[in-house]
Amino acid sequence: MLTLTCPYCGVAAEETELTAGGEAHLKRFGPGSSDDDLETYLFLRENPKGVHFERWRHSFGCGKWFLAARDTNTLEVFGTYPAQSKAPPKPIKDAITAKRPGWSWREFK
Amino acid sequence: MSDLKSFYEGRAADANGVTVRDAGLQGMITLRGDLANAKLKAAVKKACGQAVPAARRAVITGGRGAAWMSPDELLILVPYAEAAATAAALALALKDQHHLAVNVSDARAYITLTGAGVDEIMAKCAPVDFANFAVGEFRRTRIGQVAAAFWKDEAGAFHIVAFRSLGDYVFDLLATSAKAGLVNL
Ligand SMILES: [Zn+2]
Numbered sequence: 001m002l003t004l005t006c007p008y009c010g011v012a013a014e015e016t017e018l019t020a021g022g023e024a025h026l027k028r029f030g031p032g033s034s035d036d037d038l039e040t041y042l043f044l045r046e047n048p049k050g051v052h053f054e055r056w057r058h059s060f061g062c063g064k065w066f067l068a069a070r071d072t073n074t075l076e077v078f079g080t081y082p083a084q085s086k087a088p089p090k091p092i093k094d095a096i097t098a099k100r101p102g103w104s105w106r107e108f109k
Numbered sequence: 110m111s112d113l114k115s116f117y118e119g120r121a122a123d124a125n126g127v128t129v130r131d132a133g134l135q136g137m138i139t140l141r142g143d144l145a146n147a148k149l150k151a152a153v154k155k156a157c158g159q160a161v162p163a164a165r166r167a168v169i170t171g172g173r174g175a176a177w178m179s180p181d182e183l184l185i186l187v188p189y190a191e192a193a194a195t196a197a198a199l200a201l202a203l204k205d206q207h208h209l210a211v212n213v214s215d216a217r218a219y220i221t222l223t224g225a226g227v228d229e230i231m232a233k234c235a236p237v238d239f240a241n242f243a244v245g246e247f248r249r250t251r252i253g254q255v256a257a258a259f260w261k262d263e264a265g266a267f268h269i270v271a272f273r274s275l276g277d278y279v280f281d282l283l284a285t286s287a288k289a290g291l292v293n294l
């Protein structure tokens with residue numbers, strides 16, 4: 001069972017109170033972008049066994065979207081942070097580095 | 110005026126010392142806006158007599174008060190007959206700023222759960238740690254398969270708010286949970 005702490009209301013919510021929203025930190029490519037960029041934005045997703053960044057919604061709770069860093073292999077959660085973040089904040093990155101030295105995910109490491 | 114009724118017309122179910130009750134018509138107003146704004150704070154105080162509660166807290170006495178729903182939303186409780194006027198007064202007080210004040214009283218079911226061992230009855234239905242659930246804490250979560258919110262009063266009773274159309278489901282689920290008895294956690 002996955003438990004994520006919602007950064008907006010502070011509830012340690014278990015999985016059934018949340019809705020998964022797919023990969024975090026997607027960069028949108030819209031009209032005028034190249035076919036390759038649009039394809040990447042629409043269809044190509046990371047599928048790591050290990051460190052991963054995801055969007056979640058506290059749907060049965062405060063209703064807000066947030067982001068989470070966790071390990072898809074061990075279900076270990078490194079932290080959660082507001083959906084407005086363009087990149088994982090430093091405390092989150094430090095928490096991952098402490099447990100998984102040398103990690104990388106897309107452009108982040 | 111038409112003959113107003115609550116979702117289960119005041120029905121109650123008793124089992125194993127626990128009572129589930131349709132607690133009747135309760136005035137409820139959804140208020141959204143900047144909860145740190147001075148005008149909003151003053152309007153809330155005037156509307157229900159309470160200050161804007163801290164995150165995940167509710168200050169409610171005698172069917173009047175305020176509960177924290179999210180970083181930008183409160184649930185204001187007043188007697189049913191006052192809800193429309195209170196919502197209008199809130200909207201008027203906040204007319205110059207981004208906000209939303211809606212009387213949702215008729216869209217809600219209001220249920221109370223009283224008796225010894227209510228924590229266990231709730232624990233079977235919601236993914237919440239009831240051993241550490243404080244008086245005055247307000248929690249939005251699910252009860253069974255549907256969205257609900259609740260708080261615990263000084264007497265240890267739970268006050269539950271759900272969508273009116275799902276009131277019978279929540280009531281029946283809690284009644285069944287009570288009937289099955291305590292699990293002695
Ligand atoms: Zn939340």
